[in-house]
Amino acid sequence: MLMERKPKWIRAKIPSGPLYNRVSRVLRSKGLHTVCEEALCPNIAECWEHGTATIMLLGDVCTRSCRFCAVKAGNPMGHVSASEPEKVAMAVNELNLDYIVLTSVCRDDLYDGGAWIFAETVKAIKMLRPNAKVEVLIPDFKGDKDAIEIVVKSKPDVIGHNLETVKRLTPVVRDRRASYYVSLNVLKTVKELDYKIYTKSSLMLGLGETEQEIVEAMSDLRSVGVDILTLGQYLRPTKLHAPVVEYVRPEAFERLRNIALSLGFKAVASAPLVRSSYMASELFQKASGG
Numbered sequence: 001m002l003m004e005r006k007p008k009w010i011r012a013k014i015p016s017g018p019l020y021n022r023v024s025r026v027l028r029s030k031g032l033h034t035v036c037e038e039a040l041c042p043n044i045a046e047c048w049e050h051g052t053a054t055i056m057l058l059g060d061v062c063t064r065s066c067r068f069c070a071v072k073a074g075n076p077m078g079h080v081s082a083s084e085p086e087k088v089a090m091a092v093n094e095l096n097l098d099y100i101v102l103t104s105v106c107r108d109d110l111y112d113g114g115a116w117i118f119a120e121t122v123k124a125i126k127m128l129r130p131n132a133k134v135e136v137l138i139p140d141f142k143g144d145k146d147a148i149e150i151v152v153k154s155k156p157d158v159i160g161h162n163l164e165t166v167k168r169l170t171p172v173v174r175d176r177r178a179s180y181y182v183s184l185n186v187l188k189t190v191k192e193l194d195y196k197i198y199t200k201s202s203l204m205l206g207l208g209e210t211e212q213e214i215v216e217a218m219s220d221l222r223s224v225g226v227d228i229l230t231l232g233q234y235l236r237p238t239k240l241h242a243p244v245v246e247y248v249r250p251e252a253f254e255r256l257r258n259i260a261l262s263l264g265f266k267a268v269a270s271a272p273l274v275r276s277s278y279m280a281s282e283l284f285q286k287a288s289g290g
Helices: 017-027 044-051 086-095 114-129 145-153 180-193 211-223 250-263 280-288
Strands: 054-057 099-104 133-137 159-160 200-205 229-234 266-272
Touching: 017 086, 054 086, 054 114, 086 114, 086 133, 086 211, 086 266, 099 114, 099 280, 114 280, 133 280, 145 180, 180 211, 200 280, 211 229, 211 250, 229 250, 229 280, 250 266, 266 280
Parallel strands: 054 099, 099 133, 133 159, 159 200, 200 229, 229 266
Antiparallel strands: none
C-alpha cells in the first residue's frame, strides 16, 4: 500500500470489464504470470481492456531485490518450465494478439539467465502468428554477450532493457548486482549484434534525481543507439520500498518528452502513469514508421 498521499494527477482505473476478465482467464488457464499483476502496474485495467498484457516468463520469484520493485525476491532453485514457450504462444493465439510484450524476473540462478526461454517463446509465437510483433524486456544477463545473442537471434521486433534510474541513484535503488554501465552495454550489444532490432529503455522519476541527471541518462541511452524511451512516475509499492521523494508534475514530463525527442529518440512516452510496456504497439509503430 502506498504510504505517501498521491496528487490528483495520479489516478488509476479499477480493473474490471469483459476483456479484462478474458485476458485474466486465459492467462490463468495456462498457468502464466504477468508483470502487470506482479509489479502492481497502475495501467493494468487500461491495457487489459485493450486485450494486451505483458507476460512474465520464468516464474514469479526474482533472484534480485531492487528497492523499487514489488515482485517477490527469493531463490527459484533453478526451476524452469520447458513447456512455457508453447503455453505462452497458445495464450497469445487464443487472445488473438498482434503485439506481445514478454518480460521476466531476473534469474541469476540459471547459466544463461533465462535467455533460452525468451528465444524459444519468441519463436513459438512467431510460428503460430507469423505477422505478430514481439517485444522482449530482458534482464541484464550479467552482461553476458552470449546470452544476449541467444535472444537477438530469435528475432524479436523490439528488445528492451530498463536503465531504471540515473547513475547516482543506481546503487541506492537497484539491486547491488545491477550496474548503470552494464545496462547501457546490454543495449549497445543488441545493436552491435543486429542493428535492425529496435531497442527500448525506461526511467522512473521521483526518486530524488535532478533534471540534469535525467537528461544525462537520456543522452547515455542515445549514445548506445536506443530508439524508444518511456518515462514514468515511481510509485512506492509498500513502506519497505524506497520512498517517493517527489511527484513529478505532468508538465515536467512533457518538457522531458520534448528534450528526449530533441536528443533523437524515435518514439517517447512520458507521463506520470507511463510504464515500460505502456502503449508498446503504438510506440513501435511510431519508431518504425509503420
